[in-house]
Amino acid sequence: xxxxxxxxxxxxxxxxxxxxxxxxxxxxxxxxxxxxxxxxxxxxxxxxxxxxxxxxxxxxxxxxxxxxxxxxxxxxxxxxxxxxxxxxxxxxxxxxxxxxxxxxxxxxxxxxxxxxxxxxxxxxxxxxxxxxxxxxxxxxxxxxxxxxxxxxxxxxxxxxxxxxxxxxxxxxxxxxxxxxxxxxxxxxxxxxxxxxxxxxxxxxxxxxxxxxxxxxxxxxxxxxxxxxxxxxxxxxxxxxxxxxxxxxxxxxxxxxxxxxxxxxxxxxxxxxxxxxxxxxxxxxxxxxxxxxxxxxxxxxxxxxxxxxxxxxxxxxxxxxxxxxxxxxxxxxxxxxxxxxxxxxxxxxxxxxxxxxxxxxxxxxxxxxxxxxxxxxxxxxxxxxxxxxxxxxxxxxxxxxxxxxxxxxxxxxxxxxxxxxxxxxxxxxxxxxxxxxxxxxxxxxxxxxxxxxxxxxxxxxxxxxxxxxxxx
Amino acid sequence: xxxxxxxxxxxxxxxxxxxxxxxxxxxxxxxxxxxxxxxxxxxxxxxxxxxxxxxxxxxxxxxxxxxxxxxxxxxxxxxxxxxxxxxxxxxxxxxxxxxxxxxxxxxxxxxxxxxxxxxxxxxxxxxxxxxxxxxxxxxxxxxxxxxxxxxxxxxxxxxxxxxxxxxxxxxxxxxxxxxxxxxxxxxxxxxxxxxxxxxxxxxxxxxxxxxxxxxxxxxxxxxxxxxxxxxxxxxxxxxxxxxxxxxxxxxxxxxxxxxxxxxxxxxxxxxxxxxxxxxxxxxxxxxxxxxxxxxxxxxxxxxxxxxxxxxxxxxxxxxxxxxxxxxxxxxxxxxxxxxxxxxxxxxxxxxxxxxxxxxxxxxxxxxxxxxxxxxxxxxxxxxxxxxxxxxxxxxxxxxxxxxxxxxxxxxxxxxxxxxxxxxxxxxxxxxxxxxxxxxxxxxxxxxxxxxxxxxxxxxxxxxxxxxxxxx
Numbered sequence: 050x051x052x053x054x055x056x057x058x059x060x061x062x063x064x065x066x067x068x069x070x071x072x073x074x075x076x077x078x079x080x081x082x083x084x085x086x087x088x089x090x091x092x093x094x095x096x097x098x099x100x101x102x103x104x105x106x107x108x109x110x111x112x113x114x115x116x117x118x119x120x121x122x123x124x125x126x127x128x129x130x131x132x133x134x135x136x137x138x139x140x141x142x143x144x145x146x147x148x149x150x151x152x153x154x155x156x157x158x159x160x161x162x163x164x165x166x167x168x169x170x171x172x173x174x175x176x177x178x179x180x181x182x183x184x185x186x187x188x189x190x191x192x193x194x195x196x197x198x199x200x201x202x203x204x205x206x207x208x209x210x211x212x213x214x215x216x217x218x219x220x221x222x223x224x225x226x227x228x229x230x231x232x233x234x235x236x237x238x239x240x241x242x243x244x245x246x247x248x249x250x251x252x253x254x255x256x257x258x259x260x261x262x263x264x265x266x267x268x269x270x271x272x273x274x275x276x277x278x279x280x281x282x283x284x285x286x287x288x289x290x291x292x293x294x295x296x297x298x299x300x301x302x303x304x305x306x307x308x309x310x311x312x313x314x315x316x317x318x319x320x321x322x323x324x325x326x327x328x329x330x331x332x333x334x335x336x337x338x339x340x341x342x343x344x345x346x347x348x349x350x351x352x353x354x355x356x357x358x359x360x361x362x363x364x365x366x367x368x369x370x371x372x373x374x375x376x377x378x379x380x381x382x383x384x385x386x387x388x389x390x391x392x393x394x395x396x397x398x399x400x401x402x403x404x405x406x407x408x409x410x411x412x413x414x415x416x417x418x419x420x421x422x423x424x425x426x427x428x429x430x431x432x433x434x435x436x437x438x439x440x441x442x443x444x445x446x447x448x449x450x451x452x453x454x455x456x457x458x459x460x461x462x463x464x465x466x467x468x469x470x471x472x473x474x475x476x477x478x479x480x481x482x483x484x485x486x487x488x489x490x491x492x493x494x495x496x497x498x499x500x501x502x503x504x505x506x507x508x509x510x511x512x513x514x515x516x517x518x519x520x
Numbered sequence: 521x522x523x524x525x526x527x528x529x530x531x532x533x534x535x536x537x538x539x540x541x542x543x544x545x546x547x548x549x550x551x552x553x554x555x556x557x558x559x560x561x562x563x564x565x566x567x568x569x570x571x572x573x574x575x576x577x578x579x580x581x582x583x584x585x586x587x588x589x590x591x592x593x594x595x596x597x598x599x600x601x602x603x604x605x606x607x608x609x610x611x612x613x614x615x616x617x618x619x620x621x622x623x624x625x626x627x628x629x630x631x632x633x634x635x636x637x638x639x640x641x642x643x644x645x646x647x648x649x650x651x652x653x654x655x656x657x658x659x660x661x662x663x664x665x666x667x668x669x670x671x672x673x674x675x676x677x678x679x680x681x682x683x684x685x686x687x688x689x690x691x692x693x694x695x696x697x698x699x700x701x702x703x704x705x706x707x708x709x710x711x712x713x714x715x716x717x718x719x720x721x722x723x724x725x726x727x728x729x730x731x732x733x734x735x736x737x738x739x740x741x742x743x744x745x746x747x748x749x750x751x752x753x754x755x756x757x758x759x760x761x762x763x764x765x766x767x768x769x770x771x772x773x774x775x776x777x778x779x780x781x782x783x784x785x786x787x788x789x790x791x792x793x794x795x796x797x798x799x800x801x802x803x804x805x806x807x808x809x810x811x812x813x814x815x816x817x818x819x820x821x822x823x824x825x826x827x828x829x830x831x832x833x834x835x836x837x838x839x840x841x842x843x844x845x846x847x848x849x850x851x852x853x854x855x856x857x858x859x860x861x862x863x864x865x866x867x868x869x870x871x872x873x874x875x876x877x878x879x880x881x882x883x884x885x886x887x888x889x890x891x892x893x894x895x896x897x898x899x900x901x902x903x904x905x906x907x908x909x910x911x912x913x914x915x916x917x918x919x920x921x922x923x924x925x926x927x928x929x930x931x932x933x934x935x936x937x938x939x940x941x942x943x944x945x946x947x948x949x950x951x952x953x954x955x956x957x958x959x960x961x962x963x964x965x966x967x968x969x970x971x972x973x974x975x976x977x978x979x980x981x982x983x984x985x986x987x988x989x990x991x
Contacts, residue, residue: 125744132742135852147633150621150728152650160631161619161731168890179623240891240901241853242942257621260632266872267939268883269985271603273596331816332803341820345802348819349812351924381606382712401737412739419639420711430711447918453822468738471713514740 105402105411107519113409113510116503129511133406136514144245154255155180156188158248164262167237170198173261176230178223178252186226187219187252194246194263195237199229212236237263270443272353279309282370282439283352286360287342288315292323294361294483299325301364301481309370312349314342338455340462347450350442359436362390363481372478373439376425384444384470387434388478395435396474397460399467404516413519414460418474427476433463434474444470453508456501460520464513576873576882578990584880584981587974600982604877607985615716625726626651627659629719635733638708641669644732647701649694649723657697658690658723665717665734666708670700683707708734741914743824750780753841753910754823757831758813759786763794765832765954770796772835772952780841783820785813809926811933818921821913830907833861834952843949844910847896855915855941858905859949866906867945868931870938875987884990885931889945898947904934905945915941924979927972931991935984 117125137143150160157177165171178188190197197216199208206229209217216233220226237246242265250257274281284302288295295313302311303325313323316333323330331345347355354377356370373386387394397416404410418429436459448466451458463472509515588596608614621631628648636642649659661668668687670679677700680688687704691697708717713736721728745752755773759766766784773782774796784794787804794801802816818826825848827841844857858865868887875881889900907930919937922929934943980986 128744128746129742132745133740135849136740136742138852145633147645148631149646150627150629150631150730152626152628152648153624155623156621157623158621159618160621162617164616174618175620177623239894242939259621265939266874268872268881268935269604269607269983270936271600271607271983271985273599273979273982274603275599276595329805329808331805334800334802337800337820344819345816348815348920349808349923351922378606381609401739403737410739423710443920446920449819449914449917451822452820464739465741468713468736508744511744512740512742514742 103405104408105404105516107411107413107517110517110519112517113506113515116506116510125511129409129514130407132511133409133514141244148247148258148260151255151257154252154257156250156252156255156257158250158257158259160259163260164264165195165235165237167240167242167263167265170234170236172200173233173235173248176233176250177227178230180252181223183223185219185221186223187217188226188230189215189217189251190233191215191249191251192235192246192261194239194241194244195235195261198234198236200232200234202229235261272351272442274353278306278370278374281353281374282309283350283355284309284311285343285346285350285355285357286311286313287339287346288313288317288323288360289336289339289342290317291360292317292321295323297483298358298360298362298364299323299328305364305368306370310352312346314345316342336455338452340450340454340458341452343450343462344452347440347442347446353442354439355442355445356439357436358480361483361485362437363483365479365481367477368480369478370439372475376422376428376473376475377439377441379424380422382471383473384441384466385434385438385472386428386478387431387438387472387474388480389474389476390435390437390480391482392479393435394474394476395433396429396431397433397463399432399460399464401467409510409514409516411517411519412464412513412515422473422475425473425475428473429475431472431474432467433460434472437478437480438474451512453512454505457505461509464509574876575879576875576987578882578884578988581988581990583988584977584986587978587981596982600880600985601878603982604880604985612715619718619729619731622726622728625723625728627721627723627726627728629721629728629730631730634731635735636666636706636708638711638713638734638736641705641707643671644704644706644719647704647721648698649701651723652694654694656690656692657694658688659697659701660686660688660722661704662686662720662722663706663717663732665710665712665715666706666732669705669707671703671705706732743822743913745824749777749841749845752824752845753780754821754826754913755780755782756814756817756821756826756828757782757784758810758817759784759788759794759831760807760810760813761788762831763788763792766794768954769829769831769833769835770794770799776835776839777841781823783817785816787813807926809923811921811925811929812923814921814933815923818911818913818917824913825910826913826916827910828908829951832954832956833908834954836950836952838948839951840949841910843946847893847899847944847946848910848912850895851893853942854944855912855937856905856909856943857899857949858902858909858943858945859951860945860947861906861908861951862953863950864906865945865947866904867900867902868904868934870903870931870935872938880981880985880987882988882990883935883984883986893944893946896944896946899944900946902943902945903938904931905943908949908951909945922983924983925976928976932976932980935980 114122155178157175157179159175163174178186192214196212196214198211202208207219208229218226218229241263244263246261246263248259248261250259299311308327311328313330314333315330316335316337318335320332333342333345354374376386377383387396396418397414398419400413400415402411418431420430422428422430448469450462451465454461509518585593626649628646628650630646634645649657663685667683667685669682673679678690689697689700712734715734717732717734719730719732721730770782779798782799784799784801785804786801787806787808789806791803804813804816825845847857848854858867867889868885869890871884871886873882889902891901893899893901919940921933922936925932980989
């Protein structure tokens with residue numbers, strides 16, 4: 050092969066390489082284009098990428114909106130649409146855009162882990178140009194929620210747009226250009242504690258986009274676990290009328306845990322005194338309900354963990370609070386560990402599809418678990434567990450028990466916690482269930498009329514932006 | 521210039537280009553290297569990048585640990601270090617690593633917005649190779665918390681490592697290779713609801729790393745704002761002994777808002793009945809304290825917003841709850857809007873440095889604001905405000921009022937909320953303050969002994985992982 054062929058061949062090869070570069074940039078610029086429309090993080094109304102999510106359906110279930118009367122349905126829908134719009138903005142869904150790194154660009158840039166504090170000047174790490182053979186090297190950077198600048202500019206360094214949204218840097222020396230790039234800073238100008246900007250970095254026809262995370266640092270919130278079970282765990286009970294059962298429960302607790310703190314949330318009509326060391330009895334207005342009581346009790350906990358028990362449970366010889374703590378301490382990411390009540394673990398999964406913006410999502414409760422918890426025989430990941438569980442106080446508080454739900458409610462807590470709470474259930478963490486001998490008055494409340502569950506469905510249709518729920 | 525010169529020149533140019541490529545990859549691989557140590561998301565103990573944070577200091581303050589007695593200090597420190605370690609794991613700090621996109625690689629890949637559900641097979645978007653002139657094109661992909669596969673493999677397509685952590689794809693046709701790359705899926709194998717994996721994508725000596733977000737979808741939690749102020753806002757009060765003032769407050773509320781719900785958390789020793797329509801009076805065990813009461817009240821709210829008032833405030837002609845709502849509805853990202861109490865806005869900022877792992881952070885309270893709220897004259901972003909504010913129920917619940925803090929406490933809520941709550945304060949949202957004529961008993965509690973504030977400092981030293989606090 051002659052020299053001239055070799056020349057031709059090399060040049061051709063290089064040409065084709067460039068061709069590919071431009072194609073990629075075209076594709077990429079397209080992907081990226083609509084991003085520059087993003088408005089201020091505060092008033093942004095950019096619709097979320099989920100707007101085009103497919104419809105979802107839970108077979109053989111009545112749509113949730115069946116529980117809203119026809120004459121108020123339209124108004125109800127409007128209010129829900131507006132609350133959902135606000136929710137998407139709060140969740141930063143307008144930043145959920147796919148970004149690609151194009152091939153064959155001479156630009157180096159940060160793609161992850163670059164965080165800035167709001168309004169604070171911060172160096173942008175890793176910016177560089179890696180090419181050759183230009184008389185003049187010229188790059189530009191552009192951002193939207195802040196301004197750019199180069200620190201400590203010396204004479205002879207060419208920078209345009211200091212403290213503006215678009216910065217242009219040029220030099221006849223690649224080395225000097227990269228030195229300047231290593232001193233580029235970003236300062237957000239719109240105050241926000243959790244949002245994102247995008248940096249557009251370009252050279253000739255090459256363009257790349259990188260994320261800039263704008264975040265105010267949080268202060269850790271830790272619980273001092275102290276040295277024994279009493280400083281680690283509080284026992285929580287919701288009481289209503291059944292004082293006989295409640296006192297059996299308390300006696301059984303004291304038999305094994307004489308000093309552990311017990312918090313009782315009581316919404317009985319004529320509250321009886323519940324006495325004993327380290328028992329905190331809270332009197333609620335009558336019949337505030339089940340989840341209001343749970344939320345009250347959790348709000349008063351000062352220990353790292355709490356143990357939820359119903360008022361008609363009973364501690365057995367094998368009931369060991371320490372076993373829950375051991376698992377949670379070994380796996381700090383766990384938020385809820387469920388036990389078993391007289392052999393029943395009631396573990397379930399929640400299949401959830403977001404659905405589209407207008408109709409809302411679909412949720413189906415399915416009995417079963419996701420996967421075993423590595424290293425703990427008999428423990429399985431699930432989305433929900435039985436009424437006997439240990440919770441990480443701060444994590445459960447963040448989800449909370451919706452006080453709107455007065456009577457039958459349990460799964461609803463785990464629906465609200467989906468994606469927030471890491472839940473497992475373990476075999477052999479046993480507590481007993483007292484024999485039922487509840488009164489008529491109690492049953493009136495325990496087994497509410499149809500109207501109640503219709504109210505509940507209506508509530509979920511709005512609150513969880515659902516189209517249907519299947520239990 | 522002769523042809524032979526041109527050949528030489530082009531080849532040289534190309535050579536130098538490659539030289540740059542390899543340098544970058546070297547740098548990049550170095551940045552990236554320690555990442556492959558990441559253990560299972562569940563049991564990961566990889567220290568956080570903040571371990572090397574510089575020491576911080578708040579001048580002229582006594583270190584928080586001064587409030588822990590010498591003989592228990594070591595034990596106290598050990599417990600705090602362990603809780604902090606768990607906290608870093610829970611916050612996913614082990615994923616806080618800076619990733620760079622190297623220049624001049626022929627690989628295209630996603631750098632942002634690629635989310636997968638745990639254990640669910642998901643296409644990896646945007647993978648491509650853009651080069652030329654190879655007899656055989658061969659790329660490989662590697663992940664750590666999941667497995668890879670190519671969908672619908674046909675005869676004649678060369679894929680090794682289906683459903684394994686490392687996948688290798690080869691073809692003599694670039695077009696076929698890219699077709700195969702467009703069908704690559706990722707399936708996480710360790711169940712986790714919020715964690716991250718990294719994909720290592722390589723071709724010849726080119727290596728890039730891209731983030732894979734593993735996240736369980738959350739269900740929205742919305743509040744139905746209804747149609748009037750009574751369905752949007754609940755008024756919250758913490759009562760203790762001062763029933764005279766409390767009743768003045770309630771009468772003043774009823775004068776302007778006859779039907780709005782009022783929730784009262786009362787930890788008086790001998791609680792008096794507080795009666796009236798739509799007043800919910802909660803009786804706590806005696807002297808549970810200020811923040812326990814606040815947390816109880818917030819836990820019972822069923823409206824989208826609540827208005828916090830002290831028991832000795834009084835509604836004036838100019839007291840308009842609607843003004844708070846208007847601002848929060850216009851700016852959905854706001855969590856707290858502060859007003860003014862007899863002309864006092866008490867707005868402050870919190871300067872916080874994380875400090876290092878052993879010593880902890882430094883926090884200083886500084887009077888003043890961050891920046892104006894665009895579009896709202898007289899409103900300014902701050903980190904904390906006066907005792908008269910409207911809160912977004914779900915957001916404030918997520919932070920909560922630490923029930924450990926019994927007496928003097930206010931700033932502590934905003935410290936816990938730093939980075940979570942977007943706070944503004946606005947001029948002219950006025951409420952009145954009743955004249956003080958509090959009893960001796962009240963003052964005993966209101967102005968606690970020195971020992972109390974020492975307990976408090978000790979608490980913060982542990983809880984917020986602090987080295988010093990400066991008010």
